[in-house]
Amino acid sequence: MKKIGVFVCWCGLNISSTVDVEKASEELKNYPGVFYADDYKYLCSDPGQELIKKTIVDNKLEGIVVAACSPNMHESTFRAAAEAAGLNPYRVEITNIREQASWVHSNKEDATAKAIQLIKSTVEKVKKSEDLFPQQIPLTKKVLVIGGGISGMTVALEVAEAGYPVILVEKEPQIGGNMAKLSETFPTLDCASCILTPKTAEVGRHSNITLMTNSEVIESTGYFGNFTVKVKRKPTFVDWKKCIGCMLCQEKCPKKTNSDFEHGMGKRKAISVAFPQAIPYRPIISEKECIYFKTGKCKICVKVCPVDCIEFEQEEKIIEENIGAIVVASGYDLLPKEELGEYGQGKYADVIDGMQFERIASASGPTEGVIKRPSDGKIPKSIVFIQCAGSRDNQKGRPYCSKICCMYTAKHAMLYKHQVHDGEATIFYMDIRAGGKGYEEFVQRAIEDDHVLYLRGRVARVYEEDGRLVVLGVDTLSGEQVRIEADLVVLATAVIPSIGAKALGQTLKVGTDTYGFFNEAHPKLKPVESMTKGVFLAGCAQAPRDIPETVSQATGAAAKVITMFSKNHLVSDPQVAKVNEKICVGCLLCKPICPYKAIEPEIVEVRVGCRAEKRQVATINKGLCQGCGACSVACRSGAMNLSGFSNEQILEELKSLCL
Amino acid sequence: MSVEFKPNIICFACNWCSYTGADMAGTSRMKYPATIRIIRVPCSGRVNPTFVMKAYQKGADGVLIAGCHPGDCHYNSGNYFAKRRFLLATRFMTFLGIDEKRLRMEWISAAEGVKFARVMREFSETISKLGPNLRAREEA
Numbered sequence A: 001m002k003k004i005g006v007f008v009c010w011c012g013l014n015i016s017s018t019v020d021v022e023k024a025s026e027e028l029k030n031y032p033g034v035f036y037a038d039d040y041k042y043l044c045s046d047p048g049q050e051l052i053k054k055t056i057v058d059n060k061l062e063g064i065v066v067a068a069c070s071p072n073m074h075e076s077t078f079r080a081a082a083e084a085a086g087l088n089p090y091r092v093e094i095t096n097i098r099e100q101a102s103w104v105h106s107n108k109e110d111a112t113a114k115a116i117q118l119i120k121s122t123v124e125k126v127k128k129s130e131d132l133f134p135q136q137i138p139l140t141k142k143v144l145v146i147g148g149g150i151s152g153m154t155v156a157l158e159v160a161e162a163g164y165p166v167i168l169v170e171k172e173p174q175i176g177g178n179m180a181k182l183s184e185t186f187p188t189l190d191c192a193s194c195i196l197t198p199k200t201a202e203v204g205r206h207s208n209i210t211l212m213t214n215s216e217v218i219e220s221t222g223y224f225g226n227f228t229v230k231v232k233r234k235p236t237f238v239d240w241k242k243c244i245g246c247m248l249c250q251e252k253c254p255k256k257t258n259s260d261f262e263h264g265m266g267k268r269k270a271i272s273v274a275f276p277q278a279i280p281y282r283p284i285i286s287e288k289e290c291i292y293f294k295t296g297k298c299k300i301c302v303k304v305c306p307v308d309c310i311e312f313e314q315e316e317k318i319i320e321e322n323i324g325a326i327v328v329a330s331g332y333d334l335l336p337k338e339e340l341g342e343y344g345q346g347k348y349a350d351v352i353d354g355m356q357f358e359r360i361a362s363a364s365g366p367t368e369g370v371i372k373r374p375s376d377g378k379i380p381k382s383i384v385f386i387q388c389a390g391s392r393d394n395q396k397g398r399p400y401c402s403k404i405c406c407m408y409t410a411k412h413a414m415l416y417k418h419q420v421h422d423g424e425a426t427i428f429y430m431d432i433r434a435g436g437k438g439y440e441e442f443v444q445r446a447i448e449d450d451h452v453l454y455l456r457g458r459v460a461r462v463y464e465e466d467g468r469l470v471v472l473g474v475d476t477l478s479g480e481q482v483r484i485e486a487d488l489v490v491l492a493t494a495v496i497p498s499i500g501a502k503a504l505g506q507t508l509k510v511g512t513d514t515y516g517f518f519n520e521a522h523p524k525l526k527p528v529e530s531m532t533k534g535v536f537l538a539g540c541a542q543a544p545r546d547i548p549e550t551v552s553q554a555t556g557a558a559a560k561v562i563t564m565f566s567k568n569h570l571v572s573d574p575q576v577a578k579v580n581e582k583i584c585v586g587c588l589l590c591k592p593i594c595p596y597k598a599i600e601p602e603i604v605e606v607r608v609g610c611r612a613e614k615r616q617v618a619t620i621n622k623g624l625c626q627g628c629g630a631c632s633v634a635c636r637s638g639a640m641n642l643s644g645f646s647n648e649q650i651l652e653e654l655k656s657l658c659l
Numbered sequence B: 001m002s003v004e005f006k007p008n009i010i011c012f013a014c015n016w017c018s019y020t021g022a023d024m025a026g027t028s029r030m031k032y033p034a035t036i037r038i039i040r041v042p043c044s045g046r047v048n049p050t051f052v053m054k055a056y057q058k059g060a061d062g063v064l065i066a067g068c069h070p071g072d073c074h075y076n077s078g079n080y081f082a083k084r085r086f087l088l089a090t091r092f093m094t095f096l097g098i099d100e101k102r103l104r105m106e107w108i109s110a111a112e113g114v115k116f117a118r119v120m121r122e123f124s125e126t127i128s129k130l131g132p133n134l135r136a137r138e139e140a
């Protein structure tokens, strides 16, 4: 029989007023296996912990029960105290007699009886406890960042500056993400490329950052500290190492097509670089449009290239990398206009979305910053902006607020008014949400200084009449119908997860919410961690947000990675699954149950009588196992168990509670 | 007159949501009957149906399994397993002649102290009405 100590806490009056703690400790003194029992005013205080330590040492205790508040409060405190006294911390268990007895029952007799029974059952659990030791897990100090928007770049730069190697994978040929497409940024109206270009350039030249653009992560195996990922490097058809970035090819290429970067507002060539400040500043051939790929003739680029770097025969490459942590920074896309029937379903050229407006307002965009409407290039005399297009709309399955539209719509209206002083800018809004430093003032400036007309209400329909766009809505403040003829309509379409986010989540085994945004491990306390250990989140991949918030969150994710890398190895929680190889029959019924893919078959040598025999059993990857215990239930032979919450421990607790 | 029947109810509560929900009931000083004893498990998916059967054998009058809401399980899928096993267990109970009302499953989040206390009161009442579980009890 083990020598067990029981400590009953008064918690001042919190416990002692409804639970007779002295009676409890008296009664426990006579309970089988209990060598020592006492009660104390505040066990979590320094003298309380000292008492526990001294008692463990003096009595050579082999296990203790602390009957006090919830283990969520002080389990770690008491386990640390025991460890300091030389007792394995996993031989310490807490009985929760505050949240589960004194605070929820009023009858002292009942509460005391229940508390005593709870303590006894914990004593039974401790009798079945074992020494557990955290395992050391090796660690590869290299991070993979997925997505080269402002969030991914921020993470990459922070971690690289801390001295660790970074691999930045971006699916587009260049980094910068959506921010690279913006004109000027709220709330200061400084130009986006002026603040972004120094960052992209720094990422491009940092010696600790390996940039893999035009690439995607297609596989990830392993576990925190030790992932192996496969990156698909799509062909660019240009040898970027040889290329000097003269862009003669782009200049001479005869094939023009719509530019994705310009969101249909501008053109590009079949061989092109997205924009003049792109990093890397290297062209790529679009297989879909290139004349040579279609007809086998042309090759003008080959002729003009001074360094002979066009490679039509280039193929995709798969690269394998070992890394220790992953940061998902895959950003956002906008809800396609085609999904918004009431606003013309994308069939009117002059109904555009916010990002298209950014492009025509951008000094380096297709109109060189002159706001012209797409249909005929005329300067619009009247623009209607419609907020919450698809957001906060239960029927469209997007009940959430996209968070940035109120601000960028105010910005758009201001930019327009600064150019066309006598133009009319009208904004339909549901509410104005301008929470942020300098944000409310910004919106007020739009209203007061720039005379933007804000109308509260939903727009019922946008349609064309005699060649003009008509916006039909209700001003809910006056209750009147409003009909506005507009030259241009700008929809603040809902921010949605980047296309392919769900698939990326599946590849990385990281959960996404119903919309496809990545799930954080805890909405308040772990906003940058994902549910999968070693995988962190940054930026709009997790939820819609603006640049300042994106940068702060990305810096937080980087800090998490740097903290992880500051150690030489990782330590795993020992409360994980374990297999009794003697009785495991190797059926692997447990394997598909594990949400973390921690169970693998292994061939081991087992002694059967005097013979050694080779057979298959299940093994647990202690780095992957998170200790949920689901596998232990699936195992029919009783071979799978969970340390810290073992079958034996739970059954003993249970039996004692049923008495 | 016979002595008033005080049921003995076992509640398996997952560490991440329901156990914390019970804590919340405590910190908010909500009251529920002292008939319930909680066993902390990492996840509702840790609850083996044999634990439940064992409880009835050893004298429990009711068993409650509490886990995170669907989609909220700390381990993603544990509560779905728990739900399936719960359905299995109820079928087995009917087979053994134990009233299936003696087993209940609830999703209780860490914030739902109110719900925790309410469920405890309700279940305690249900079991009080059913009376002691004599059917499966092992003779000592």
Ligand SMILES: Cc1cc2nc3c(=O)[nH]c(=O)nc-3n(C[C@H](O)[C@H](O)[C@H](O)COP(=O)(O)OP(=O)(O)OC[C@H]3O[C@@H](n4cnc5c(N)ncnc54)[C@H](O)[C@@H]3O)c2cc1C
Residues within 6 Å of the ligand: A146, A147, A148, A149, A150, A151, A152, A169, A170, A171, A172, A175, A176, A177, A178, A179, A182, A184, A185, A186, A187, A215, A216, A217, A329, A330, A331, A332, A333, A334, A354, A355, A358, A404, A408, A411, A498, A499, A500, A504, A538, A539, A540, A541, A545, A546, A547, A548, A550
């Ligand atoms: C119209 C409009 C105007 C705005 N104006 C402002 C403003 O004035 N001020 C402000 O603060 N904010 C503004 N914002 C918000 C701002 O754009 C975002 O906060 C910011 O760009 C988010 O950065 P991000 O890195 O999280 O995402 P993104 O910029 O979307 O970057 C994500 C990157 O990841 C890449 N990627 C996606 N999936 C994968 C994958 N599977 N593998 C590899 N790479 C992948 C994408 O190609 C992209 O490069 C505006 C937004 C809109 C829509």
Ligand code: SF4
Residues within 6 Å of the ligand: A579, A583, A584, A585, A586, A587, A588, A589, A590, A591, A617, A618, A634, A635, A636, A637, A638, A639, A640
């Ligand atoms: S641990 Fe159990 S379920 Fe898993 S392989 Fe062994 S016997 Fe089968």
Ligand code: SF4
Residues within 6 Å of the ligand: A576, A577, A593, A594, A595, A596, A597, A598, A599, A620, A624, A625, A626, A627, A628, A629, A630, A631, A632, A642
């Ligand atoms: S305890 Fe959970 S995480 Fe660990 S091996 Fe079993 S099923 Fe997987």
Ligand code: FES
Residues within 6 Å of the ligand: B014, B015, B016, B017, B018, B042, B043, B044, B045, B066, B067, B068, B072, B073, B074, B075, B076, B078, B079
């Ligand atoms: S952790 Fe609560 S049900 Fe799985």
